[in-house]
Amino acid sequence: MNAPLRKVAISVLVLFTLLIVNVNVIQVLRADDLRADARNTRVLTEEYGRERGAIVVDGNEIASSVETDSTLRYQRTYANGPLYAAATGYYSVLFGNRGIERVENDVLRGTDDRLFGRRLADLFTGRDPSGGNVELTLDPAVQEAAMAGLAGHVGAVVALDPSTGAVLGLASTPTYDPGQLAGSDTTAVRAYAEQLDAMETDPRTNQAISERYPAGSIFKVVVAAAALASGDYTPETVVPAPQDYVLPGTSTDLQNFGNEPCSPSGEQPLIDALTISCNTAFAQLGIDLGEEAVREMAEAFGIDGERFEIPLTVQGSTIGDIESDAALGQTSIGQRDVALTPMQAAMIAAAVANDGDLMNPYLVESIQAPDLSVLDQTEPEQLSEPFSEEVADQLTAMMTNVVDEGTGRRARISGIEVAGKTGTAENAGPDHNWFIGFAPADDPSIAVAVFIRNGGGTGGDISAPIARSVIEAHLQGGG
Amino acid sequence: MAAPVNGPGTDPRAAIAPGTAIPTRRGTELLLLGFAVLITLAAHLIIDITVTGSPGTELVTFGIWFSALWVVAHVVVRRFAPYADPLLLPCVAVLSGLGLSMIHRLDIAGTQLGGSSSASVDAPVQLVWATVGLVLFIAVLVIVRDHRALARFAYTLALIGLVLLALPAVLPNSEINGAKLWIRFGGFSIQPGEFAKICLIVFFAAYLVDKRDVLALASRRVLRLELPRGRDLGPVLLAWVASILVLVFERDLGSSLLLFGIFVVMLYVATERASWLVIGLLLFAGGAFVAYQLFSHVRVRVDTWLDPFAYADTGGYQVVQSLFSLGTGGLFGAGLGGGRPDQVPVAKSDFIAAAIGEELGLFGLVAMIVIYLVLVERGLRTSLVVRDGFGKLLAAGLAFSLAWQVFVVLGGVTGLLPLTGLTTPFLAYGGSSLVANFGLVALLVRISDAARRPAATAATTPPRLTDAPTEVVQP
Numbered sequence: 027m028n029a030p031l032r033k034v035a036i037s038v039l040v041l042f043t044l045l046i047v048n049v050n051v052i053q054v055l056r057a058d059d060l061r062a063d064a065r066n067t068r069v070l071t072e073e074y075g076r077e078r079g080a081i082v083v084d085g086n087e088i089a090s091s092v093e094t095d096s097t098l099r100y101q102r103t104y105a106n107g108p109l110y111a112a113a114t115g116y117y118s119v120l121f122g123n124r125g126i127e128r129v130e131n132d133v134l135r136g137t138d139d140r141l142f143g144r145r146l147a148d149l150f151t152g153r154d155p156s157g158g159n160v161e162l163t164l165d166p167a168v169q170e171a172a173m174a175g176l177a178g179h180v181g182a183v184v185a186l187d188p189s190t191g192a193v194l195g196l197a198s199t200p201t202y203d204p205g206q207l208a209g210s211d212t213t214a215v216r217a218y219a220e221q222l223d224a225m226e227t228d229p230r231t232n233q234a235i236s237e238r239y240p241a242g243s244i245f246k247v248v249v250a251a252a253a254l255a256s257g258d259y260t261p262e263t264v265v266p267a268p269q270d271y272v273l274p275g276t277s278t279d280l281q282n283f284g285n286e287p288c289s290p291s292g293e294q295p296l297i298d299a300l301t302i303s304c305n306t307a308f309a310q311l312g313i314d315l316g317e318e319a320v321r322e323m324a325e326a327f328g329i330d331g332e333r334f335e336i337p338l339t340v341q342g343s344t345i346g347d348i349e350s351d352a353a354l355g356q357t358s359i360g361q362r363d364v365a366l367t368p369m370q371a372a373m374i375a376a377a378v379a380n381d382g383d384l385m386n387p388y389l390v391e392s393i394q395a396p397d398l399s400v401l402d403q404t405e406p407e408q409l410s411e412p413f414s415e416e417v418a419d420q421l422t423a424m425m426t427n428v429v430d431e432g433t434g435r436r437a438r439i440s441g442i443e444v445a446g447k448t449g450t451a452e453n454a455g456p457d458h459n460w461f462i463g464f465a466p467a468d469d470p471s472i473a474v475a476v477f478i479r480n481g482g483g484t485g486g487d488i489s490a491p492i493a494r495s496v497i498e499a500h501l502q503g504g505g
Numbered sequence: 506m507a508a509p510v511n512g513p514g515t516d517p518r519a520a521i522a523p524g525t526a527i528p529t530r531r532g533t534e535l536l537l538l539g540f541a542v543l544i545t546l547a548a549h550l551i552i553d554i555t556v557t558g559s560p561g562t563e564l565v566t567f568g569i570w571f572s573a574l575w576v577v578a579h580v581v582v583r584r585f586a587p588y589a590d591p592l593l594l595p596c597v598a599v600l601s602g603l604g605l606s607m608i609h610r611l612d613i614a615g616t617q618l619g620g621s622s623s624a625s626v627d628a629p630v631q632l633v634w635a636t637v638g639l640v641l642f643i644a645v646l647v648i649v650r651d652h653r654a655l656a657r658f659a660y661t662l663a664l665i666g667l668v669l670l671a672l673p674a675v676l677p678n679s680e681i682n683g684a685k686l687w688i689r690f691g692g693f694s695i696q697p698g699e700f701a702k703i704c705l706i707v708f709f710a711a712y713l714v715d716k717r718d719v720l721a722l723a724s725r726r727v728l729r730l731e732l733p734r735g736r737d738l739g740p741v742l743l744a745w746v747a748s749i750l751v752l753v754f755e756r757d758l759g760s761s762l763l764l765f766g767i768f769v770v771m772l773y774v775a776t777e778r779a780s781w782l783v784i785g786l787l788l789f790a791g792g793a794f795v796a797y798q799l800f801s802h803v804r805v806r807v808d809t810w811l812d813p814f815a816y817a818d819t820g821g822y823q824v825v826q827s828l829f830s831l832g833t834g835g836l837f838g839a840g841l842g843g844g845r846p847d848q849v850p851v852a853k854s855d856f857i858a859a860a861i862g863e864e865l866g867l868f869g870l871v872a873m874i875v876i877y878l879v880l881v882e883r884g885l886r887t888s889l890v891v892r893d894g895f896g897k898l899l900a901a902g903l904a905f906s907l908a909w910q911v912f913v914v915l916g917g918v919t920g921l922l923p924l925t926g927l928t929t930p931f932l933a934y935g936g937s938s939l940v941a942n943f944g945l946v947a948l949l950v951r952i953s954d955a956a957r958r959p960a961a962t963a964a965t966t967p968p969r970l971t972d973a974p975t976e977v978v979q980p
Contacts (some may be wrong), residue, residue, distance in 0.1 A: 027897050028889055030774045034901060035885045038908040042878045045912060046871050048921045053867040054833045060832025065817055065825065068845045069835050 040428050072339035074098035079127055079134040079396065081114050085357030089127070094210070102127075102208040108201040109173055112182075112232050113338075113389060114161060114347040116204035118481045120215050121235045124230065126160060126389070127204075129337045129369065130440070133393050140393060140401045159394040160399065168472070171499035172197035175492030178411065180227050181478040182234035184372040185496055188464060190406035191376070191385030195335060195474070197497060202229035209425050221325045227479075235340040239477065240367040242451030242485065243303045244461030245345075245360030247374055247421065249312050252323035253418050255413040256315060261297035261420050267307035268292045273352035280355060283450065283484075297424045299433035303448065305359045312358025313351045320358060321345065325411035327374050327384065336369070336387045343370035361447060372475035375462040377410075378425065379470035382418040384409045425466045426503075429490075434461065437490040439498055443467035445466055446493065456482035461489035465497045472500045527959045531583050537595035538575045545571060545602025548841055552610045555842030563629070567609075570632060571602065574639050585646040590887055593953065596880040597931055597946050601939070603873065604932035605631055606841070606888035607853075609858050614847035627644050627853055627934050638943030654896045659711030666704030667747070669697035674754035698751075699941035702767075703948070706906060709768055710899035714773035717894075721776035736941045744768040745788045749796075756802055759913060759925030765789060767907045802898035810923035818944045823850050827918050828858040831870075838866025853934035855926070858918045873932075874915065881908040884949050889943040891956035900952045906947050960962035 052060070060066065077100055081089035088110045091100040102117045115125015123131055132138040136145060136157035144158075165185070176199040185195030193412040202262035208219040222229055231237060236373065253259040267288035271280045273446070288294055288304035299307035307440035313318050324345050328334070331344040346353050346363020357360040377384040386409040393402040413421075425445035435444040445461025464473040474496050476489040545910075546568050554936040555563040558969050609628035616626070628971050649655060713720070748765040751757055769785030796803045805820045811826070813821035834844060846852050846860030855861075862870040884904025888897050907930055914929045916922030928938040 027774055027775065027901075030777050031885060031889050031901055034770060034774060035882060036907070037880055039878070040884065041908065042874055044921065045874055045915050048919050049862065049867060049870055049915075051830070052828060052919055053835055053862060053870070054754070056828075057832045057835045060829050061835070063832075066829040066833065067848055068523045069828065071845060071848075079682070181968065208769075240539070466584060474809060 028101070030203075035489075036374060062076070071098065071447055073135055074119070074236045076099055076100070077396075078102065078117070078434050079136065079158035079159045079394075080100075081110075081130075081134075082159050082161040082394070083110065083169075083211045084166050088162075089117075098210050098425060100160075101210055102205070104203070104205040104208070107203040107205045108146070109169060110164070111204050111229070111300050112198040112234055113196045115166060115338075116203055116207040116230075117214065118207040119210065120212060121207060121219065124461065125204075125232075125338060126162070126409055129335070130160045130390065130393075133160055138393070141395065144395055146274040154394045158396060159398070161391045161394060162389055163187075163404075164196065165194040165500055165503060167499040167503040168195035168496055170198060171195075171496045172199045172476075172492070173199070173201070175180055175476070176478075177497050179478045179481060181369040181476070181481070181487075182232075183474065183492065183496060184234050184368045184474050185472055185474045185500065186372050186385075187377045187385055188376040188379035188383065188470050191387045191409070192391070192406070193387055193389045194472060194500060196234050196389065198228055198229075198231075200225065200229040228291065232338070233477070233479070235336070235338055235369045238341050238367045238368075238370075239458050239479065240451040240453055241364045241366045241371065242359035242458065243308075243360055243450030244306075244374065244447050244449035244459055244462045245358070245364050246300060246303065246308045246486070247378065247425070247462070248324050248327060248448050249308050249315070249320060249358045250424065251321045251327075251378075251413050251417060251421055252315050253296065253311055254417040255323065255375075256319060259296055262295050263426050264293050264295050265299060265307050266292065266310055267294045267299055267304045268334045271306035271309055271355070273309070273355045274313065275350060276352045278352065280305060280359075289318045300424045300447070301427045303428075303433050310356035312359065313355050317348050317354050320354065321348070323412060326410050327377060329370060332349065334390050338389060339343070340369050340387075341367050343399075368475045368477040371460060371462050371477065372473055375464050375475060376447075376473035377412055378418055379464035379473045380418075381415040382410050413416055422467055425463065429463065433484070433486040434490050436486055437461065437463055437497075439465065439494055439501075442497075442501060444494070444497060445470075446490065448490060450484045450486075453480075457478040457484070458489040459471070459483055459485045461485050461493045463490075463493050463497070467502065472497055481501065516566055522643060525622060527588070529583075529587045531579070531587060534591035534594055535579055536580070536590075537591065540907055541595050541598035541602055542572050542575060544599055546605065547796055548606035549609060551841045552606060552613070553842075555840065556610065556613045564796070567605075567628075570636075571605070574729075576917070578639055578642060581643045581788075582644055582950060585650075586941040586950050588753060588954045588957040588959075589950040590883050590957065592879060592883045593946055593950055596876050596883070597943075600876060600880075600931040601620075603634055603861065604857060604929075605635070607857055607864075607932070608934050610864070611847055611853050611860065613842075614845075630936075631934055631939070635943075636801050636937045637936070638940040641940055642947040642950075645944055646951060649809050649948070649951055651891055652896050652899060652948065652955060655899070656711040656714070656821060658710045662704040663708035663712075666701040666708060669701035669704065670695050670747070670751060671754075671758075676749075689708070689909070695777065696935065696937035698757065699937045702763065702906060703903070703941060703945055704770040705764060706767060706771070707948075709900060710769045710895055710902055712917060713771055714894045714898055717775040718783075720772070722839055737921045742788075743794065749792055756800075756801065757773045757926055758806060758923070759927035762925060763906065763910055764912060765792075767902055767906045770905050770909075771898060774901050775898055786888075806923040810920070813920060823856065824918075824920050824924060826850060827856050828920060829977055830856075831862040831919065834863035834870075835864045835865050836860070837858070838869055839901070854928055855914075855933065857914050861932075874911075875906070875928075877911045881911075883953070887949060887953040887956045891952055893955075896952045896955060903949055905953055907942075907945070911921035 051450050078091040080087040088105050092103050094101045115127045117123050117127040134157045141158050168185045172195045176197055180458055181199055183195055183197040187194055195213040202222055207215055209215050269287040273280055282305045329343045331342045333342045334340050343366040345357055348357055353362055357364055388404045390404055392400045395401050425447055426443055429437050429444045429446045433448040433459040434478050435446050437446050442465055444463055445467045449460030459478040461476045464470040474493050476492045477486050481488040549564055550560055564661055603932050605628055608631050612626045612628050672792045700796050750760040751761045772781045809816045809820040813824040817825045830849045832971055844863040849856045850860050881904050884900055888900035891897050909929055910930055913925055914927045917924040930942045
């Protein structure tokens, strides 16, 4: 019986080898997939079993993890949830992560490479591993003023420090409470999400960076910049400004706002055309400059259709395809296919404010270890230089005039020179209302864009006062 | 069970002739047992410290009790089976120690999370079962002084085995998780199938040794295969029918597969005819096909086996969770107490291998599989060495049953085979399985003692005719 016995012994060896090979396949080859599978609740309980880092604004934690005695050990709470929702996003068991919670997830959960040394130390000292903190560039005063101004509207405010690109304000309305999406009571979280779903505009959509809208007259700043940068124009150059302008090759009659004449003579200096936002003058100016000059200047401002990161993803802004001079005329007054995000609009103001140097916008000031030591600090960097300092000065003078005497009067602040440009964009519904500006005009410390969707009035009426209160909040804060 | 056989040669001391002493290797066994106890206690300590922060109060009690089990086992082996294979007992010790540690670990997880219906403290219960198992182990070694005596009770054991096998199907209230394999009384339940398995293996060994000549020699040659005569197919068909009946009435895919596999392999070993394997395989394939067509529970098992992730929330839930557990463990594992093996359903019993794979990683799991392999191969080695045909076949049957069971269970847990209701021997929570397997190892120890006992003794004390090895000279 020994011969078959030996064969049985070998067969057993083969069977066990099969088992071992199979276990190798599972625990080595397929391990990463199995570990990352969304249905593997270990990932979730592990993530919630670890203290997630905080999101910090001006020294205060606006999002932090609090220990609980439920199955998920840590619960995410938001100190001022609705105020900062556009920046923080949410951290939800049911719906995943959004906003900073998502883009800085590796830092917050402590798996980022910059936290490697810390992790190693945790391993040896037996300390509970915890995530790093993310400090934002936001100015609480700016954020509060922006949210107060937007109350009741669908809209957005973006405020930048023009000299660095730091995002001082990032507001989007309607807003929501991220804390109610982060709870461990799944029934309540689901009910809140359904409530948000039912709203006409989903509050989870970030109006400041994820949506783009027709720009209207704020785009005239880009066209004016192209004109001045060409060297053929100064603010005093007299340009044609008729009451009506028939777009070349069409019978379309382009009119001014309220169908009013821009000047009795039918022509006016460029500075005046911007001050009263003369449509016919800028349509013709754009056509005279040509598509290439307008497009080049737009791209230098970052309007190139490409999305970018701050590190939140900002939807790409565009001026669209321009097939004809008629289209170029409409483009030059910010209509047709011109579509900007409020962030992009703020960048236009910031470039003018910073002597023609457009700084890369950034929302994350620094990455901190759990002991608050700084691991990584964002260094401001230049994105582009759309025009010279001289052109910037000329544009500043023109935009100051807009606020002093023109459509942007309601952004005036006593004792401080504010530069700005209004926009009232036509669309299928009531007009969108824009205002971009910066202050103080001689040494700007804040550039701002205010957008109200379908506000129905003009940019000067609705958006300019919001910009003023945001600027005031910032300047009073000593920033 | 059987009266002690007071035949000559059963007193080991008489066997050792001065100067020609064959090493008993009991010292090696004791050393390895100490090592197994050390591993178990270290695992317990690590689990307590990792999960709760401090050593549990029961650690000392557990340590003393667990150590005492193996000291007693060792002393009994030294006294009653001095030439026994020194590796068998340590393998069992380390496996059951690992199992107890893991059950203890899952106990803590259950109480910590709260709300879980599986939150019960099972490790102490399992330790009591291990003690009962040890009592059976001792009883077998003390009572069965010569394994050949068992052959005389073959038909009685067959009857007991069949009754045990059939009992759950007949009794009411025997269903747990869709399979009827339990007898419940009072507070606890036992799985008689585990004991039936051993009884039937003893019967198979005795029966096949008796009939192997006729099964091996009377054959016709068809297509290069030596096919047995039609009437000799009787026993294999009977075994096949029995396992089908188990499958139908108890919905127990595991026991059915286990018994049939063991029988076919023992038939092959006894007759040295590969044709029996082919016939067995064909019968199995036919039975499997029919079962797949007729029974929805078999269909569900097979479908979820083929693509567990497609049924991740229903039938495939257990396997998918087990795969997550293993995958998360990776190469080195999460460390004892560091993983979440409690996420896998029935982690203490059916899926304890997944828990080990998650916390001890690939290395731990493979080490565990290799320990099983060592245990099985030592059993098969015993079978090779032992001189009588019944002992050979019995040892082969017992060792192969362990191998086959481990393969089917681990194959199920790792998705290699469809899931069955079988438990991992020694490791998994469950009294019947643990106690029965202690009995199984006791038999192996007994046979290995006979196998390694100096041949001189055997020569000086010729066995009685009825016990004579039934070697047949092949033509």
